[in-house]
Structures are given as C-alpha cells and as structure tokens.
Amino acid sequence: MTKPPNPKPLLQDADKPVRSRPRKPRNPAQPNLPLDPMPDRIDPCLALLKPKPPKGPQWAFEVKWDGYRLAVHIEPSRVRILTRGGHNWTERFPxxxxxxxxxxxxxxxLDGEAVVFDERGRSDFGRLQxxxxxxxxxxxxxxAVLMAFDLLYFDGRDLTGTELTARRHLLEGLVPAGGEEAIRLSEEIEADGETLLRIACEHDLEGIIAKRRDSPYHSGRLGDWLKIKCIQSDGFAIVGYEKSTASFGGIGRLLLAARKGDDLVYVGGVGTGFNERSAAELREQMDKLIIGKPAVxxxxxxxTVFIDPKLVADIEYRAWTHDGKLRHASYKGLREVQDNTAVYELDPELSL
Structure with a gap:
C-alpha cells in the first residue's frame, strides 16, 4: 500500500513555519468586539416608485409608513438619531x-421611520409635524414611535453587505414583533403584493413597500426596494397663494410648481387639507417670502400673492390632468427646509 504524501502548508513555502493572517486591530471603544468599524453615517436605501407590486417569492412586503426617515445609532456611551439628510435630531425624539x-x-x-399614529392606528405625517x-x-x-425595518450594524459587525433576510432575522431578535414601546418592529406581511396593496388602500394607508430578500443594503434608489402607493404623495414648490377671507389663514388656494430640468413649471393648486393651525403656520412662513413678480x-x-419658491409642500393627489395639472390634491404639510426637500421632477420629454 502506497503511503500518502505529507500535506504541504497551504500557500506557504514548505521550509517556512505556517503563520495565521494578522487580525484587524480592535477598536478601543469596543474592546470586546472583533471589528468592523462603526460608520459615522450610512446614506439610506430609498424605495423606487412603481405603479404595481412585483411578483415572486424573492420579494418581501411591508406597510409604507408616513413619517420621517431616521437612523438610530446605538454607541457604547451614547445614542444618536440622524435624519435622512444627516442632521442630528436626538434631542427631538427623547x-x-x-x-x-x-x-x-x-x-x-437601526433604520426606520418615525411616525405618530391617529385614532385608527394609521401613521399621520401632519400629526408628526x-x-x-x-x-x-x-x-x-x-x-413619535420608530417603526424599525432594517438593521445595518450589530454588535461590531457591519451588516450592509449581508442579505436582507439575515438582517431581518437579527432585527426581529432585537425588536420583537407586537411591542408597544417607542421602538417597534415594522413587520413583514405574508401576502402577495396585489392583495396587500388592496387591503392597505381599503384601510386608507399610504401604500406598501417591496424589498428583495437577497439584496444587500445599497444606499440610494437602485430598485432593491420599491414603493407602491394608494395615493400619490410628492413635494411641490409653493410659488404663491390666492387670498380668501372665508378660509383658514386667509389661504384660498396654494399655487404649486414642479421641476422640469433647471426650471419650475406651474402644476396647479391645492385648497384642501388645511386646519386652522397648519394654515396659520404656513401663512406666517409665506408672508416672509413675498415677491413682486411670479417666479413661474x-x-x-x-x-394672488406670489412668493419666492423656497417652501416645499407635501401634497397628496390622485392623478394628473391631460394638461399637466394635479387632480384631487390635498395639502399634508411643509417639508423641513434642511431635510427631504426634493421637488417633484417632471419628465423632460413631457409636453405641457
């Protein structure tokens, strides 16, 4: 019987001792953890708007929450809460x-959405504001309650390169389902997308989110996450308002514009969705920006009073008219000037 050869050390000179690869240095702030450095900030993964839910077992579905996107950083000696734009709002969400x-x-x-619920348990952007x-x-x-839907870093490990299924498994161990605390799990719902969207719309929710189960966490809007809305909701620049003595704040109708290339284009107005308080706050903001000639x-x-288009209104609407105006529009609130102020962009090829 032939004697098998002695194995040689893998990828080593046979005459040199075998040495293990040097370990990464440990982070002194986390002395007990083998390290992936904890990032100061991670740009969020954003959902791409689609008209219909995707099909197939590779997609997981959740409710779409209507609030402020937040990243909650739990560090050895502190907690930091950052907005989508990277602003520190820790003190504002105690x-x-x-x-x-x-x-x-x-x-x-933790990646999630800060929301305030109404009497029917729906997230209400106006109440949050x-x-x-x-x-x-x-x-x-x-x-405000954080509806947590992703876990990007966990006990010294960067999870952004890990597939969603594994990240969710760890998140569900950290934030159990069914909690009533200030941080709650945004649960995956076992249903096909079309059924879930129909149920969400019947309950007057904003819509649903679809996520690829096998996807790592990619910053930006790359299509790993999709949003499908019951009602469209976007940001539009306020270019003026029509006065009315019979309406809250003296605002009969806001005049709105969308972006088309480098220009703003008028897309109609909105005269509903205000209450006494929101209209008074809005009027105070607008009257600081009055200009003599319309910007569009x-x-x-x-x-009509025209204003410098620096305010961005969050507007719900059902559709567009044939001439490029908003249909069945309703005012939801003003978007924060330092965070999430994107103005809706029209297709440059669209003829209005």
Missing amino acids: AIAAEASRLPVATAI QSLGGRGGKRMSRE DTGRKRN
Whole structure:
C-alpha cells in the first residue's frame, strides 16, 4: 500500500513555519468586539416608485409608513438619531432615544421611520409635524414611535453587505414583533403584493413597500426596494397663494410648481387639507417670502400673492390632468427646509 504524501502548508513555502493572517486591530471603544468599524453615517436605501407590486417569492412586503426617515445609532456611551439628510435630531425624539438605550445590544444602527399614529392606528405625517412644533419648529416629540425595518450594524459587525433576510432575522431578535414601546418592529406581511396593496388602500394607508430578500443594503434608489402607493404623495414648490377671507389663514388656494430640468413649471393648486393651525403656520412662513413678480407663469389669477419658491409642500393627489395639472390634491404639510426637500421632477420629454 502506497503511503500518502505529507500535506504541504497551504500557500506557504514548505521550509517556512505556517503563520495565521494578522487580525484587524480592535477598536478601543469596543474592546470586546472583533471589528468592523462603526460608520459615522450610512446614506439610506430609498424605495423606487412603481405603479404595481412585483411578483415572486424573492420579494418581501411591508406597510409604507408616513413619517420621517431616521437612523438610530446605538454607541457604547451614547445614542444618536440622524435624519435622512444627516442632521442630528436626538434631542427631538427623547422617547425613541431612551428606548434605544434599553435595547439588549452594545452597538447597532437601526433604520426606520418615525411616525405618530391617529385614532385608527394609521401613521399621520401632519400629526408628526405638529408634535415637533411644525415646520422649522424645535419641539421634542414624545408621541413619535420608530417603526424599525432594517438593521445595518450589530454588535461590531457591519451588516450592509449581508442579505436582507439575515438582517431581518437579527432585527426581529432585537425588536420583537407586537411591542408597544417607542421602538417597534415594522413587520413583514405574508401576502402577495396585489392583495396587500388592496387591503392597505381599503384601510386608507399610504401604500406598501417591496424589498428583495437577497439584496444587500445599497444606499440610494437602485430598485432593491420599491414603493407602491394608494395615493400619490410628492413635494411641490409653493410659488404663491390666492387670498380668501372665508378660509383658514386667509389661504384660498396654494399655487404649486414642479421641476422640469433647471426650471419650475406651474402644476396647479391645492385648497384642501388645511386646519386652522397648519394654515396659520404656513401663512406666517409665506408672508416672509413675498415677491413682486411670479417666479413661474401661473396664468391670470385674481387676489394672488406670489412668493419666492423656497417652501416645499407635501401634497397628496390622485392623478394628473391631460394638461399637466394635479387632480384631487390635498395639502399634508411643509417639508423641513434642511431635510427631504426634493421637488417633484417632471419628465423632460413631457409636453405641457
């Protein structure tokens, strides 16, 4: 019987001792963890708008929440809460920060949406804004709840290169389903996309989110996550308002514009969705920006005040008219000037 040869050390000179590869240096702030450095900030993965839900077992579905996108950084000696634009709003969400500090983890980054619920359990963007003191306000919101839907960093491990299924498994161990705390799990719903969208719309929810189960976490809007809405909701620049003595804040109708290339284009107006408080806050903001000539051509309007288009309104609408105007529009609130102020972009090829 032939004796097998002695194995040689793998990828080594046979005459040299075998040495293991040097380990990464440990982070002194996390002495017990083999390290992936904890990122200071991760640009969020954004959902691409689609008219219909995708099909196939590779897609997971959740409710679409209507609030502020947040990243909650749990660090060895502090908690930081960052907005989508990277602004530190830790002080503005004390209940979420306190709950984050109680989670059973040394270090983590949670991705989620801060929401305030109405009496029917639906997320309400207007209530969230009011709880924060309105646009540009500085109040703390003790009512806001973080609906956590992803885990990007966990006990010294960067999970952004890991598939969604594994990230969700770890998240569900950290934030159990069915909680009533200030951080709650945004649960995956076992249903096909079309059925879930129909149910969401019947319950007057904003829509649903679809996510590829096998996808790593990619910053930006690359199509790994999709959003399908019951009602369209986008940001439009306010270019003026029509006065009315019979309406809240004296605002009969807001005049709105979308972006088309480098220009703004008038897309109609909105006269519903205001209450006394939101209209008064909006009027105060607009009257600081009054200009003599309109920034865009709005056609002939009576009793109109034109403003510098620096305010971005969040508008719900059902569709577009044949001549490029919003149909069944309703005002939801002003978007924060320092965060999430994108103005809707029209197709440059579209003829209005």
